[in-house]
Amino acid sequence: MNKKLLVILFTLLFVLCFTFSAYAHGVNMSYQGNMSYTIKAEFDTGKPMSGAQIIIYAPDDPATPWKKGTCDENGQYVFVPDTSKEGTWLVQARKAGHGASINIEVGEDASLSGGTGYSAMQVIIMIACVVWGFVGTALFFKRRKN
Amino acid sequence: MKKRLFILLALTLLGVPVLAGCSANEDTSANNETSNKTGTLEFYANGQDFAREGFVAKDGWALDFDHVYVVLSGITGYQSDPPYNPKEGGEIQAQEKVGLEKTYTVDIAEGSSPSLVGKVESAPAGHYNAISWEMVKANKDPVKGNVIVFIGQAEKDGKTVDFNIKLDKEIKYSAGEYVGDERKGFVQEGKTANLEITFHLDHLFGDAEVAADDALNKKALGFEPFASIAENGKLNANMAGLKNKLSSEEAHKLNHIIPHLGHVGEGHCHAKEL
Incomplete structure (x- = not known):
């Protein structure tokens, strides 16, 4: 009984730890190493868009500017x-009737909130848990009969 | 019995972290629900104040337009993912797309605001962040055989030119999100959103309000080449006539500029000659 209990508890602990590790990875720890973004805006000629207006939109309220600013003399703008607010951020640069926009992914990969509903890691964990449930139950009853 | 209950409890607990992990997808379910909702998506064509109010070209000719006809076909709005990048070109990858089936001749010099081309009712809700359209030859008057026609008067130093400039180069434009004072294309249930096709006439004629050495004016043709081939103060020419009368350099410049007339607000497009 004690051995069985230990095996089950160990298994539980392993799965729980594995799952929470995946969760921690899911919020993209790697993004923390690059918290700021440097936007560089230039014309086709290569001339920097100095003084260009910058408008940033966050994914939670994409129709309302999250922040506005101005490029420096090198056409650069830094924001954090x-x-x-995970998802696709949009940054627009405009000057003298001409502009452009870029999209920046922040947080989990966009496919997580897209069509399938589950990430590959979540699917693997779900399958592993179900399989383990069947195998463990079968082994338990088989051993009891022996 | 006690052991069985314990095992069942343990197996049940195995599912807890999985369910916790799945909780992040609640928003996805909500998003899927919105896909069944519909609203109206309108498509506008905008010649800006350049077309509606006129302007002074880079070479000092004051331009006043009676009509600027553009012939638009295959107008389509997309919910694109990944967001379309016109710099890279290629096909727009879309989850949803809706469009207008007809070919429209629109006078973008008319009125005091952008012209409504058409609308799609019951467009699936979501953000239409890309658009494509074709500028094609009209099959009926007033612009038969042409894709864009400029009709108006130009004036400089007491000289006047009545012009009717007809261009027939067919172009397919593909663009990402509108760039301007506000974001466009957010269709919500029961509500109306819009997308805009924008034409920058200053790319062709230049703009006296911009520095002469600005890239816009360097690349623009201006109006002087057109004025110089006018006869008795009148210029009525199609593309073939312009190619004959303009210098080869001017004709080449004109040919290069046409694909750059189409924009989405201030954003540039990927242009492909048809």
Whole structure:
């Protein structure tokens, strides 16, 4: 009984730890190493868009500017996104009737919130748990008969 | 019995972290629900104040347009993912797309605001962040055989030119998100959103309000080449006529500029000659 209990508890602990590790990875720890983004805007000629207006939109309220600013003389603008707002951020640069926009992914990969509903890691964990449930149950009853 | 209950409890607990992990997808379910919702997506064509109010070209000719006809076909809005990058070109990858089936001749010099081309009712809700359209030859008057026609008067130093400039180069434009004062294309249930096709006439004629050495004016043709081939203060020419009368350099410049007329607000497009 004690051995069985230890095996089950160990298994539980292993799966729980594995799952939470995956979760920690899911919020993209790697993004924490690059918290700021440097936007560089230039014309086709290579001339920097100095003084260009910058408008940043966060994914939670994509129709309302999250922040506005101005490029420096080198056409650069640095901002730090709110990493709790996961999704696609949009940054627009405009000057003298001409502009462009770029999309920046922040947080989990966009496919997580896209069509399938589950990440590959979640599917693997779910399958592993179900299989382990069947195998463990079968082994338990088989051993009891022996 | 006690052991069985314990095992069942343990197996049940195995599912807890999985369910916790799945909780992040609640928003996805909500998003899927919105896909069944519909609203209206309108498509506008905008010649900006350049077309509606006129402007002074880079070479000092004051341009006043009676009409600027553009012939638009295959107008389609997309919910693209990944967001379309016109710099890279290629096909727009879309989860949803809706469009107008007809070919439209629109006078973008008319009125005081962008012209409504058409609308799609019951467009699936979501963000339409890309658009494509074709500028094709009209098959009926007033612009038969042409894709864009400029009709108006130009004036400089007491000289006047009545012009009717007809261009027939067919182009397919593909663009990402509108760049301007506000983001466009957010269709919500029961509500109306819009997308805009924008034409920058200053790319062709230049703009006296911009520095002469600005890239815009360097690349623009201006109006002087057109004025110089006018006869008795009138210029009525199609593409073939312009190629004959303009210098080869001017004709080449004109040919190069046409694909750059189409924009989405201030954003540039990927242009492909048809």
